[in-house]
Amino acid sequence: MKILAVCAMGIGTSVILKINAEQAIQRLGIGADVEVADIGTARGAAASADIVLTSAAIAEEIGDVGIPVLVIDNFVDEDEIRDKLAGEIGI
Amino acid sequence: MAEPAITRLLAVEAIVTGIQVDDWRAAIRAAGELLVAAGATTDAYTEQMRAAVEQHGPYIVIAPGIALAHARPSHVVLRTALSWAGLATPVEFGHPDNDPVELVVGLAAVDHDGHSAVLARISHLLAERDLLRVLRAASGPEEIRALLAKHDEADR
Numbered sequence: 001m002k003i004l005a006v007c008a009m010g011i012g013t014s015v016i017l018k019i020n021a022e023q024a025i026q027r028l029g030i031g032a033d034v035e036v037a038d039i040g041t042a043r044g045a046a047a048s049a050d051i052v053l054t055s056a057a058i059a060e061e062i063g064d065v066g067i068p069v070l071v072i073d074n075f076v077d078e079d080e081i082r083d084k085l086a087g088e089i090g091i
Numbered sequence: 092m093a094e095p096a097i098t099r100l101l102a103v104e105a106i107v108t109g110i111q112v113d114d115w116r117a118a119i120r121a122a123g124e125l126l127v128a129a130g131a132t133t134d135a136y137t138e139q140m141r142a143a144v145e146q147h148g149p150y151i152v153i154a155p156g157i158a159l160a161h162a163r164p165s166h167v168v169l170r171t172a173l174s175w176a177g178l179a180t181p182v183e184f185g186h187p188d189n190d191p192v193e194l195v196v197g198l199a200a201v202d203h204d205g206h207s208a209v210l211a212r213i214s215h216l217l218a219e220r221d222l223l224r225v226l227r228a229a230s231g232p233e234e235i236r237a238l239l240a241k242h243d244e245a246d247r
Contacts, residue, residue, distance in 0.1 A: 011207075013151060
């Protein structure tokens, strides 16, 4: 599974999201890679990914990318990321 | 990648507490001016941090009450550094869940690798709610740096 962490520039908040998503994935015990993308590259990168994680503002900006977009409120809250991923994957 | 110590990146002159600002633009400007004061950036970087939010919305408000102001690594960054602007009165950034913001952390990095390592460090710090509560109650820059030094030490 491939998860895409998206922010405006792909270098700031998405990196924080990636760090915490990786920990959440480890706790869920699923095999998944997390990559970061910026708004400009998110659509292309989504073509080979399964789930997008991002903020509400960026979710609105990227719109429909053909895969589920999960809005994360607190990027340093591993529990929120884990719960939303688990809900989406159905585990 | 080794995570750099927060206190190595956050100069005492880059910290203010209880600063009064009218809105989110002024809050970002405060964090940017602290980076400039620490010799880490030029005014152009402060402008880029503001422009990112104008363009993309309040996505830098990454946790309740906390904004991570930053722009791309570029020549307007002179060295990798952090700033810390604690607000006297919280301001709205327009984030649906994490408003109002009472702390703006400014981040400047000279390159992408430096950026990622600093972000890993910041991420771990911001996840520690108890420490953040203590930091918010701190009386001034020296106390904040002392608390963060203890945190750096404990993480080793």
